[in-house]
Amino acid sequence: MTPEVLPDIPRGFTAFAEWSACLVYILLLRKRFTPPVLGLALGLGLGLLWSVQIFAGKMPIALWTLGMAMAVAAMYAVVALCADVSTREVGYFTARAFVLAELVASFHWQLYSYAVDQGFTGLTVQIGLLVLVYGAAFTGAYLIERRHFPPDQRLEIDRRGLLSAVAIAGVTFLMSNVSFVSSNTPFSGRFPFEIFYIRTLVDLAGYVALYAHQGQRLELQRAVEVEAMNRMLRSQHEQYLQSKRNIDIVNRKYHDLKHFVTAIRTENDPEAKATYLDRLEESIRGYGAQVQTGNPVLDTILTAKTAQCAELGITLTCVVDGAALSFMDAMGLSALFGNALDNAIESTAPLPDPDNRLVRVAVYTQGALVMVRFENYHVGDLEFDDGIPRTTKRDALNHGYGLRNMRQVVEGHGGSLTIHDEADWFVVRALIPVPAERRSRALAQDVDALGPPAAGY
Template sequence: MIGDLPTDIPRGFTAFAEWSACLVYILLLRKRFTPPILALSLGLGLGLLWAVQTFAGGLPIALWTAGMAMAVAAMFGVVVVCADVSTREAGYFTARAFVLAELVASLHWQLYSYAVDQGFTGVGIQVGLLVLVYGAAFTAAYLIERRHFPPDQRLDVDRRGLLSAASIAAVTFLMSNVSFVSSNTPFSAQFGPEIFYIRTLVDLAGYVALYAQQGQRLELQRAVEVEAMNRMLRSQHEQYLHSKRNIDIVHRKYHDLKHFVTAIRSENDPDAKASYLDQLEESIQGYGAQVETGNAVLDTILTSRTAQCAELGITLTCVVDGAALSFMDAMGLSALFGNALDNAIESSATLPDPENRLVRVAVYTQNSLVLVRFENYHVGDLEFDDGIPRTTKGDALNHGYGLRNMRQVVEGYGGSLTVHAESGWFVVRALIPLPER
């Protein structure tokens, strides 16, 4: 009886499998719309996939691959419309969804063919198995994939990752369906049960390969994050050494000041004495500037950066209400202000014109929000990725964590962080809601 069963899965079942696979990954990602609009978009997506599969089913066998390419394009459109991801990320998830859909559809049809061979026929058996297999398989896929795609983690799909996923999906599709296209190949099966088994097994292998690929990507990303943390620790040690050098400079300056005071006291010429006083005032600029904001942590951060700016010829202007940020802990303040000021100082120090070496910091409250704003003069164009400028350093994999850490800190307090360039200024702005008293 199984020999009479068509090896090609009904197009309606295939469309529903493709839509369900897209739904699995859309649920794991950030959504582009509110739930009502998302539900409408998903409904339209199901209709689109159904129409594409119905149209492809009427094409001659020579255009069968082209019909499947149309279905993949429709799946890509559903992911792009419903999920808040980039085009590259949408392509990556479309490849994964396509293999998952092929696997589940093939598994259902193989089980149904076995039921028919055992004498269980009828629409009820077919639909019952569809609900059971599709429901269990896609639910299991969601639970398994949730470990690999946490909602608070960036995807960072690069070109190599996209090409690798697309290649695995293409090879899986071709090898699993070669028996359907032609039975005269070294990899083709001759009988129905063999065709079903090969198709399901190859699809399973493709899905496992994609799952392992994502696991490897996560391991690599974790290794990069650990290395970044190690670099931060080394940077903290370097800052300690820098502070120690500053203390040594202050001690030497104190020693020199004693000679200045002695010279001033012994000088009888008023003009010479005035000249000594001018030299004395110039020599101590930047060493006694203690920033007071009403927040001890901010005072320390801004005072140290003020001394650093004075050494580099950068003008740092601060209008900061530190008391407004008293609800933030020391780690959060250090990550937010330390990263922002380090980036601004690093960018300003490279400007050839000293007049443009300007950094401005402002913190104030407005209604129930605290507004934090960092500005520095900037020359050149910036490329943004997910609202954050791409690092200009050559080793992009190991840099660019500062602004991400800042965004994570701000979002941890229920706020938002935006970055943009306007009129020659690079502006980082954070809006943080004041906690209810």
């Protein structure tokens, strides 16, 4: 058995393997086009990869490395054309797709070479094995890769992650193909089946390494997100406690000043002192004002945010039935309302027109559900990931958790959170079911309020 008897993988098969590997990751990523247009783009991509492989096959053997570089560049172009991801993500998934394509193509050709050695030849065997191996391998790759693409989490690829993937792919390719370049190395095989086996085994190791690498990065990112969300929850709760302390202090000062004013009014010179005291009372009146919702936690949060909005020239309108959310604890309310209002204030404060600095909050019941609605005037377009706007801050890895925290709180109570951009208004709606025991208690209170039935009934 010699390499002449068993030639290397046909260029057309290699092109199809590369295209199929790109398709696996394109299906897992955000698509740039609608399905019909995407199908056309994928067809063009297959034609591009096939053309590049045929052209590279006609190049001198000395330019073999250049031919492979062209193939990788074509795979990069296909992923960039079809997937709506960043440049780094295109490079990262191109490296992964390249190793996957090399693995499947090598495995198929190894099986075919064995079949030829056993006397099974012909185009039917070759195509049959291709359909079977490629279909099973790429379908299996899609299924196992899918667990690394959770719908509620986006894998952020930084420079280190990209370089790691490219390095693993490069080393895998060099080690798996060294036997085709020279048989006089410590890592080369000298017999055809040995060469094919080494190539397949090294490609498998490279794919496993890349798969584990992404899994590790995903777990690390989850840990970072959980820690960031916990920090934000603690921060919101601490803000609530601090606001409560500040409001208590201000209210005590307010009542002390009222008594002080009353005492002074008993003094002589009523005209001058009355004028002075009226002004003094007017100046401190705002400090005694507090939002009253029927829920002490919401009273504290909304009072603090109202004062913050007043300082920034933002009009905050609240129509809130705080008693409807009495089943939620202080941590949950702080995370939900604190994050929502912080985002709204941060979005509206920079607006140049004071008439556009508008924030609205509403809480009301709808049957057995509580509707919580936050609205703020918004300028510009938003891009969404899994129903949540992408953060506009440069350090995306450490920002954008406020809305995720809100969703976590709402879903933790069996509700749902939806976010919309409606005609220059950014709208967040939370629909939360009232716990059954709360509904039963409220119904019992309503019955007691009606009193005993009238005589004759």
